[in-house]
Amino acid sequence: MGNGKERLVGVNFDLNDLQAFRAVVELGSFRKAADAVNISQPALSRRIEKLEDALGVRLFDRTTRSVTLTTVGRVFAPSAEQLLDDLDVALLGIRDVSSSRLGHVTIACVPSVAYYFLPNVVASYHRRYPRIRVKLLDSSANEVLSTVMSGEADFGVSFLGTQEPEIEFKVLLQERFVAACRRDHPLARKKRVTWNELYEHEYVSVDKTSGNRLLLDQALSAVAPRAPSVCETRHVTTMLGLIEAGLGVAAVPSMAMPGRDHPVLTSVPLVDPVVRRRVGIVRRRGRALTPAAQQFYREVMEMKRSGAGKGESGDGDAS
Known part of the structure; x- marks a missing residue:
């Protein structure tokens, strides 16, 4: 590939022009894009003009305050991105392009x-690849599956997906549900708590749109709460805020609990039954990851091997 200036067949622009175009699209600024690709702003403007002249269209609407894609530019942007990603895939086995390119990954x-x-x-990924932007879509388990299936996300990390034929699920860790409560709550003095004991107290639950709710309803078919929850939320993090404020107790995945040095919250293992969920990487089968996403995938797997983060072993069954 030489110095990256090879001309695309029948078209009077080169790969550097496409890289300049992608930088402006991603950063929304000629100045920031020029800094990102390590050239002057006038030089970057010339590359964009060259690309527009070659295509015979205007790709950006520019004012003194903003840069936006034209209608044609919006159509062309995915094709340019795919072309550059395909090139990186071709080069990945030859040299490390991920540390020097401007790219993005969506998880x-x-x-x-x-x-x-x-x-x-x-944090680890950014230290290794500071020029690749990371976008996190924090959503419900069902929405994680949806964004992976649609291609909006390169891959996902969730606890649902093992039953989907088009989804590959690779286990990262296994964690159990625990009773979250304030340190001054009566349950905090126990070594373990049964689900029936939990439901003797006022409790907070997740609503029916939550993947955790589906998992718990299936696992606790033989356990009947004595009363409905005092409040329902969609996210576990919201539940913990309510518990901290004194609104009873809640069943949460162990990974969701703050550290043991938290001044207010603590947790107690839930038993009879022990309920666990498996957290893993979800990918659409047959879809290759971009080089940027492949590197992030490796970082996740390295984190699993190092044992960082909370939760139990991906293959174990610790109690």
Whole structure:
């Protein structure tokens, strides 16, 4: 490939022009794009003009305050991105292009993973590949599956997907549900709590749109709460805020709990039955990851091997 200036067949522009175009699209600024690709702003403007002249269309509407894609530019942007990604795939086995290119990766994940597991992964990834932007879509488990299926996310981290024929599910860790409560709550003094004991107290639950609710309803078919919950939420992180404020107790995945040094909240293992969920990477079968996403995938797997983050072993059954 030489110096990256090879001309595309029958078209009077080169790969550097496409890279300049992608930088402006991603950063929304000629100045920021020029800094990102390490050229002057006038030089970047010349590359964009060259690309527009070659295509015979205007790709950007420019004012002194903003840069926006034209209608044609919006149509062309995905094709340019795909072309550059395909090139990176071709080069990936020859040299490390991910550390020097300007790219992006989109990961969908359930909120507990986004808050308690992925931050360390994102930080490590950014140190290695500072020019690749990471976008996290923290959504419900069902929405994670949807964004992975549609291609909006490169891959996801969730606890649903094992039953989907078009989804590949690779286990990262297994975690159990625990009783979350304030340190001054009566349950905090116990070594373990049964589900029936939990439901003797006022409790907060997740609503029917939550993947956790589906999992718990299936696992606790023989356990009947004595009264409905005092409040329903969609996300576990919201539940913990309510518990901290004194609104009873809640059953939450162990990974969602803050550290043991938290001044207010603590947790107690739930038994009879022990309910676990498996957290893993969800990918659409047959869809190759871009180089940027492949590198992020590797970071996640390295984090699993190092044992970082909370939760149990991906293959174990610790109690």
